[in-house]
Amino acid sequence: MMRNGPLSLVFHAVFVAFTAAPLVAVMLVSFTDKGYMAMPFSGASLRWYVALIDAPHFLDAFITSLWLGAISASLSLLLSLPAALAISRYRFVGRDAISAALLSPLLIPHVVLGVAFLRFFTDFGINGTPAGLVAAHALIITPYCLRLCLSAANSIDERIEQAAVSLGAKRRQVFTRITLRLILPGIVSGWVLAFIHSFDEVTMSAFLASPSLMPLPVALYHRIEDSIDPSVAAMSSLLIVMAVMAMVVIDRVYGLSRVFTGSR
């Protein structure tokens, strides 16, 4: 194996520091006792975490993001799982076209989707409603969910199913007791990844949110735009901690690099 020289290791250290710097900065600032964005070294407190509870603006948005992510990820799974099974298990006319079409939202800038939905929902009088936001989120996260369902379905060894059939299992039994169990990790990861993409989405949602229905990233965005106060950092730190926990769970269930590279 080729080894890294000292120069490569210095580069590596700088790279990792660059990656971590903004996240570390957010977490440090959240512990300041000042009324502005300052490092906590000359005075630390938890006042900005307390402030999150006192002014429940961010907590409301957090809860909005949670149910929005959960419902849209479930909807997206309901749509993409059958499609993924069809695409991976059968050869049929238009198969490639269907799979390309279902992945196509990845090619469309979220700002474009934002204005398209704004116009579309306004025409139908459902802008700023939960239904509109859920539908829009389900659309943009379906490609991620589909990709993981596809790779899980592709990795099934069909001989296991054939063995079940030869032992007298009915089609339904084969599906629920063999196929579904084998792809379950892929399904769970697909749902989680879809949830995360919905939970983190800001650009498109910025066009569709209303004051009474505002996902967390949009609430953070508006607050950062008009006045940076450390409660934003406190909320963001909680998000960083949650993301780290999600990462650990995904890594255990499915393997993080498999999720990111979308393969095997």
Added chain:
Amino acid sequence: MHSQRTMLIWMTLPALLFYLALLAVPLLSIFLLSFETEAGPGLDSYRQVFSDPYFLTIFLRTLGLSLLVTAIALVLGTGEALVLSRMSPSWQGIFLVVILGPLLISVIVRTLGWAILFGGNGPLSVAAQWLHLSDGPISLMYSMTGLIAALVHVSVPFVVISVWVSLQGINPDVERAGASLGANGFTIFRRLVLPRILPGILSASLVVFSLAATAFATPAIIGGRRLKVVATAIYDEFLSMLNWPLGAALAVVLLLVNVGLFSLFNRVLNRSRRRATTSLSRPEGQPT
């Protein structure tokens, strides 16, 4: 056979209908909106987009910004992927999580971090004064440098993944064979490694360019009103100027450029992928 076809239709139809209603129709409606003028359908919005120097500046800024971000992210990300590939598997696992993990954190949080670092009383400014690099507080907010750094941070993990995946397809024996035949490190990289990871680099460059060219939250916060890009201009036309047809025309241009780039690149990519897999070692990982 008939029942299988019915089943396939039932499996794919819900998703396709959902896409038709929520992707095709809204995109069509934004396309139509871009031709709306007070005196019936017309090209007024497009005329303004292409002739107003204000928009020309915004387009050129977005293009320059995206090119720079792409170039920097490619160099840094490829370098890091190479360094990673030479580490032991356990270190690889740890650092992949550290480097790819930020992808799971909302871009708004990462941008907030840069806003803190770049602010007039932020750590970068304090450090610069302490080192006597600057007399007073300096701020990278609303500067091109700051915007580039933040966008590189958002996009560089995609380069690392992409190159790392294509490095997995290289048989280490090839490098060893090159070394045993007397090639130096640079020659090995240029002749043996680079051709194999080129598809990965190319596809990453497409993703990063598209990401930078269409980014909204980071330019809105770090660039502000002073450094408007196409995405923030669209937002302003829709939500503050309330000139929807003009915003729609900008959106259509952005969409067409993006989709056009993807299809053009795909052709180049397929060709280079074919070339990369023609000889040597294990088969390449399938494109995702």
